[in-house]
Amino acid sequence: xxxxxxxxxxxxxxxxxxxxxxxxxxxxxxxxxxxxxxxxxxxxxxxxxxxxxxxxxxxxxxxxxxxxxxxxxxxxxxxxxxxxxxxxxxxxxxxxxxxxxxxxxxxxxxxxxxxxxxxxxxxxxxxxxxxxxxxxxxxxxxx
Numbered sequence: 001x002x003x004x005x006x007x008x009x010x011x012x013x014x015x016x017x018x019x020x021x022x023x024x025x026x027x028x029x030x031x032x033x034x035x036x037x038x039x040x041x042x043x044x045x046x047x048x049x050x051x052x053x054x055x056x057x058x059x060x061x062x063x064x065x066x067x068x069x070x071x072x073x074x075x076x077x078x079x080x081x082x083x084x085x086x087x088x089x090x091x092x093x094x095x096x097x098x099x100x101x102x103x104x105x106x107x108x109x110x111x112x113x114x115x116x117x118x119x120x121x122x123x124x125x126x127x128x129x130x131x132x133x134x135x136x137x138x139x140x141x142x143x
Contacts, residue, residue: 006061016047
């Protein structure tokens with residue numbers, strides 16, 4: 001990995017395995033002089049183990065010589081929550097997510113959060129869930 005300070009850093013959200021020269025990838029990288037096809041190939045290979053189409057926050061560091069470094073982050077928390085939330089037939093028009101799923105999301109997101117303590121990561125995830133209007137089911141009750 002290059003330790004020199006990059007000339008430019010871009011933040012993009014790209015579907016796993018689906019990077020191509022169309023927007024947002026092509027225009028963003030093209031104006032910086034990066035080889036777009038090389039980037040797309042590298043990104044798709046880097047994300048081939050992730051479910052195709054999953055949105056991946058990506059940081060692209062571009063050097064003065066137009067070389068680049070790709071860093072991916074974990075899938076956005078809201079995407080993971082939506083994927084795991086369920087309709088609750090007992091309470092119509094209410095979505096819920098099981099506590100075990102909250103814990104699983106926290107374990108996935110731990111490397112991107114500002115904590116290394118799982119309990120604090122769970123609290124962070126629960127805060128996001130609450131703002132989305134989804135309830136957390138723990139045993140027989142909802143939070």
